[in-house]
Amino acid sequence: MSKYLQRRFALSEQGGKDLTRAVLACAAANVGLIFPMGLLILFLEKLLMPVTGEKGMEMGLLGFVGMSVLFLLLIFILQYIQYNKTFLASYQESANLRIRLAEKLRKIPLSFFGKRDLADLTTTIMADCAWMETAFSHFIPELIGALLSTAFVGLGMFFLDWKMALALLWVIPAAFMLSAGTRPVIDRLERREKCKKLAASDGIQECIENIQDIKANNQRESYLKDLDSKIIAVEKGTVKMETLNGSLVTASQMVLRLGMATTVLSGAFLMTERKLDLMVFLIFMVAAARIYGPLTGSLNNLSAVYSTLLQVERMRAVEEEPVQDGAETKQLNGYDIVYDHVGFSYHQNETVLEDVSFCARQGQVTALVGPSGGGKSTAARLAARFWDAEKGRVTIGGAEVKEIDPEHLLKHISVVFQDVMLFNNTVMENIRIGRKDASDKEVMEAAKAAQCMEFISRLPEGFQTRIGENGSALSGGERQRLSIARALLKDAPVIILDEATASLDVENESLIQSAISNLIRSKTVLIIAHRMRTVAQADKIVVLKDGKVAEEGSPEALYQKGGIYRHMTDLQNQSQNWSIG
Numbered sequence: 001m002s003k004y005l006q007r008r009f010a011l012s013e014q015g016g017k018d019l020t021r022a023v024l025a026c027a028a029a030n031v032g033l034i035f036p037m038g039l040l041i042l043f044l045e046k047l048l049m050p051v052t053g054e055k056g057m058e059m060g061l062l063g064f065v066g067m068s069v070l071f072l073l074l075i076f077i078l079q080y081i082q083y084n085k086t087f088l089a090s091y092q093e094s095a096n097l098r099i100r101l102a103e104k105l106r107k108i109p110l111s112f113f114g115k116r117d118l119a120d121l122t123t124t125i126m127a128d129c130a131w132m133e134t135a136f137s138h139f140i141p142e143l144i145g146a147l148l149s150t151a152f153v154g155l156g157m158f159f160l161d162w163k164m165a166l167a168l169l170w171v172i173p174a175a176f177m178l179s180a181g182t183r184p185v186i187d188r189l190e191r192r193e194k195c196k197k198l199a200a201s202d203g204i205q206e207c208i209e210n211i212q213d214i215k216a217n218n219q220r221e222s223y224l225k226d227l228d229s230k231i232i233a234v235e236k237g238t239v240k241m242e243t244l245n246g247s248l249v250t251a252s253q254m255v256l257r258l259g260m261a262t263t264v265l266s267g268a269f270l271m272t273e274r275k276l277d278l279m280v281f282l283i284f285m286v287a288a289a290r291i292y293g294p295l296t297g298s299l300n301n302l303s304a305v306y307s308t309l310l311q312v313e314r315m316r317a318v319e320e321e322p323v324q325d326g327a328e329t330k331q332l333n334g335y336d337i338v339y340d341h342v343g344f345s346y347h348q349n350e351t352v353l354e355d356v357s358f359c360a361r362q363g364q365v366t367a368l369v370g371p372s373g374g375g376k377s378t379a380a381r382l383a384a385r386f387w388d389a390e391k392g393r394v395t396i397g398g399a400e401v402k403e404i405d406p407e408h409l410l411k412h413i414s415v416v417f418q419d420v421m422l423f424n425n426t427v428m429e430n431i432r433i434g435r436k437d438a439s440d441k442e443v444m445e446a447a448k449a450a451q452c453m454e455f456i457s458r459l460p461e462g463f464q465t466r467i468g469e470n471g472s473a474l475s476g477g478e479r480q481r482l483s484i485a486r487a488l489l490k491d492a493p494v495i496i497l498d499e500a501t502a503s504l505d506v507e508n509e510s511l512i513q514s515a516i517s518n519l520i521r522s523k524t525v526l527i528i529a530h531r532m533r534t535v536a537q538a539d540k541i542v543v544l545k546d547g548k549v550a551e552e553g554s555p556e557a558l559y560q561k562g563g564i565y566r567h568m569t570d571l572q573n574q575s576q577n578w579s580i581g
């Protein structure tokens, strides 16, 4: 059973074992509740002795009280075991599940995140896992536990009187078949509702993230109207689902209740025919009370278990996604980056890079320039294995990056993006992300080299100031200087600067240029810049246009050549004299 549960609900091996124990504990607790009823029957038998004339059990009142206490203790122990096995194990399993998913996401290529949006993934990790917690602690063990205890008690009843057992148990398959038969409809509806819910949470997230632009463009009303319609669609869908689910569960529970009627009627008939003892009849009545109770709850749980299977499917889709792997001990022969006939596209039927070949040498600055959308950032991302090249090879130090474990590869690379990602932590810790074991002194030195000291000293608690979510308390230039400090601290042999100085004013840019000059000494530097003066001192310029290398050479040679590079440089020189009016 453990293996089956593990497979069916995508559990860990331990999770499968724990859930099996929880199921058995639930079944035992259900069966345990029959004992006091049995005691009650014996007590009744004794009381009715003068009427029935049958010989009852030789036990006094004290004996019955003692037995009752014993059974209460037994029930308490069984319930305690059930609680321990189900709740503690289920929280442990869902914690493991979240960690497993997060670990998986760490290794999945970035292309995956283009297919699944953030709201979808957050729902999988948070809401689906929370649902699984309830499923492991309630729905699944209670459902299977009730079925097991029913099978156990039902078997005993057949031995006692098979006709009465039939009258008692026929309703169970009928009720479950009614519920199971409607599953495809419920499944379809539930999938549709899930999409609506994701669209609504996506909308809410987008609204919060873009509130500034929505307000600035006076789109508040139309945006909120759209969001409202998504939320109303969820509300309507949920009501529809609940109504349908509720009606089906109630119908199945009513079928189940019919069993009580057939048991009483069959019992009464058999007793008048003198084919059934009163005591046996009473035992069946007790069994009916004990069997139908947990089963009625289980019919509620059944639809929840179906929902759980949908969540499992979504989690499995994440878990089965292929990861980027590679060797962790690849020997690199220097740090030249070579693009060798590289081809790449984000989606089918499009070409972002086509037959791109160039070399970025160690100890040199190689600048990627060209028109917007030409593929500069994409080319740089392939070197860091954020995506994998589809055609050709990208190598660092002679080793193909596809064959190097991504985390190992990134130990050799510092990347500074235009969109800086900061964490809601102190300035000190945000810089220390560059190198976890760096001392405070080293962090401060990196901050100094990246021209951060001036603004850090103005912060209320200096390096210990928390900078808000994604550094909301800092300006664009300050955020960018922090990310450069991070890269300085990491001190990796390969540096990728993707529009790293774009948010800086001219004064800060020249200050940062000197910091960057320190950072890049004797390293392989790949720099992407739109401002031609930023790359005028580069050793080599590669012009990427429409995903192809259009020009390649030193800045002077390319300027002399009079091609795209020259055109862009001249255009920018002219635009410097431009002013409104």
Ligand SMILES: Nc1ncnc2c1ncn2[C@@H]1O[C@H](COP(=O)(O)OP(=O)(O)OP(=O)(O)O)[C@@H](O)[C@H]1O
Pocket: 114, 346, 347, 352, 370, 371, 372, 373, 374, 375, 376, 377, 378, 379
């Ligand atoms: N994550 C992505 N998913 C899908 N398409 C993308 C993605 N990133 C970039 N693209 C597309 O790939 C093409 C090249 O983009 P890329 O960002 O590499 O160009 P770029 O030269 O760096 O542009 P820019 O100078 O404007 O930053 C563009 O058409 C862009 O729309």
